[in-house]
Amino acid sequence: MSQQLSGQNQMTGSVNTPTHVQGVGSQTADDMSRSFAFTTKLEALAAWGRKNALWPLPYGTACCGIELMSVMGPKYDLARFGAEVVRFSPRQADLLLVAGTITEKMAPILVRIYEQMLEPKYVLSMGACASSGGFYRAYHVLQGCDKVIPVDVYVPGCPPTPEAVLDGIMLLQKMIATNQPRPWRDNWKNPYDKA
């Protein structure tokens, strides 16, 4: 995320610089500070847009997937938070909602889905199973999806109530708005890479 945003800084900077360069030379320092302020605001604008237009990929594997339907459904209505455009293609989504138990058989597929998503991307782990394996301390269950992909928000519960999921989404929106550093994500390596 931080890499991505710094890339964007450079980009907006390069758009702005020519106008300042063309201006009066003695005012450069002043203009620079102004342009800085402008890019910060642009960043905030982008973050505002991002947080209010999340496109989730509902990776519902089990019971939590059914509660996720309730979150999307008429009563709880995720659309109120700007996240109703559900995409099953990872290339069109920026929020991976891991809802349900991830087994050893499913884990390589989950990693593949995560890798196919474009930046900036976020992961919300819904429920006890996705967060820690839950009460399945068993031979075929991955003990939390954060063993293979980086997770931004964990929502507890088995399954969590839709209110809890909405709370998790709002927490994520706050993280996006404040551009919170996410070292777990920057240091992530694909656990299945053979190299």
Add this chain to the structure above:
Amino acid sequence: MTKLEDLKKHLATQFDISKFKMAHVVGDDVMEINKTDLVPVLTFLRQSGRFDFLMDICGVDYPQRAKRFDVVYHLFSSHDSSRLRIKVQVSEGEPVDSVIRIWRGADWFEREAYDMFGIPFQGHPNLRKLLTHHQFVGHPLRKDYEADRQQSCNDVLPIHFDHEENQRGDVLNENLIPLNIGPSHPAMHGTLRVMVELDGETIVRANCEIGFLHRCFEKMAETHPYNQVIPYTDRLNYCSAPSNNVGYCKTVEKLLNIEIPPRAQAMRVVLMELSRIIDHIISVGTGGLDLGALTGFFHLFTYREKVYNLFEKLCGARLTVSMTRIGGMAQDAPEGWFDEVLGFCKEMRAGVDEITKLLLDNKIFIKRTQGVCPVKANEAIDWGYTGPLLRASGVNLDLRKAAPYYGYDGLDFDVPVGTNGDVYDRYLVRIEEMKQSIRIIEQVCKKIPGGDFSVRDRGIALPEKKDVYGNIEGLMNHFMLVIKGLRPQMGETYDATEAPNGELGFYLISDGSANPYRLKVRPPCFAIYQSYPHVVRGAMLADAIATVASMNVIAGELDR
């Protein structure tokens, strides 16, 4: 004459029955035979029409025994609802003959037993792992495999098919287009993977891979006390969690030989029928969703939320209620709850009528579903279909009528039966079943029996909280039951209920300890889904999506 004596007479016409050990134990007819007799006996029982359904095949591990494994077959007759359990003993690595030629539906059940116990089935054309990862080493349900020994697997199987007489499954046809659908795919409901070979848009070969949600339910049941297994059963068919709770508790109660009080029975019936309604809501709603009809899903979910509210009032949980206990219910219903259920029934009745107009009378829906991938009655029986899908194919079998429990025989309701067995008939049956469930709930709620909600045997049910905190005897009983655990006598039993998807069976073995020795679930959609590659063969790709939706495959109970 008992059914067992009748069966003995029937078998004596063909076999020397002195070789067979036959007994009537805990309400079940059991027959132990040698493995050489297995195929002749099963062939005879099927062809003579004595038993038409093969409900389940499973393994059981007894490491101390010379012949280590039991292979257990559960047969069912739809004519008189009688059941028979046939057991065959085999030692490590010793093959047992496959019965796939007698019942086509033996396919996945044998593969599962092979995967879980390493029992080889001779003559099975595709004896591969079914539930665990293909890199997984060992057989997890053997007693010497530790429940939490995890293995790291990192690979995904390439597209493959079943072997057939003149065609290898792992060799793809160069002239056809291979296509992988799922397990992460909008139409595949979570964790199903379907692989097809297409000629244009027509499916030439299909195969499904399952096990993506294999979370070791049966092993977890072996490592937890009887009452702690209940939350795990919730997560079998999570669309209708209470019906699994009831199915499991009913089995343990059968082994304990207790009858629960009338009030608990009535509460269970209400819970089961409510869960049947909400299960069909998911099935019909997402079925429409897969065909592009989004409105039906949103509309039906409103009613599902109303049932969630009722569940929340009853116990605090929305989806996974864990409301039953062995011996009855966890607590009584709050005051006025049954009246609220009656109020819901009224709303739901209007809702079902609306959804009938919205979906079943919709021209597009009819064109997409009528005549699509029909399954004939005899094929359905051969595969081991039960529940709405079997009835859509024209077989009138509903355990609530055929082998009534909890006072279903005293209730007035009809069993809808289809004629064609196509996708449309399945939805027709489901929607009619919702109406019938409303009728059942109304009858039960109007005359709900009073009295206790649980048995008061101190070795089975925990005392009420007021006794635990109020007097020393209650405290002691609570302590003893928690520390010692519920311990049924040694024995085994099979019991089945009519779950929303069909026959949900539990085969329970107790060794007298606080944990079940073995708990095998017979999930309805497991038997149904194994027929999928054959049902969609020759159909269009879009019809295959409609078919998988109509089968209502729930990964939780499919993979366990």
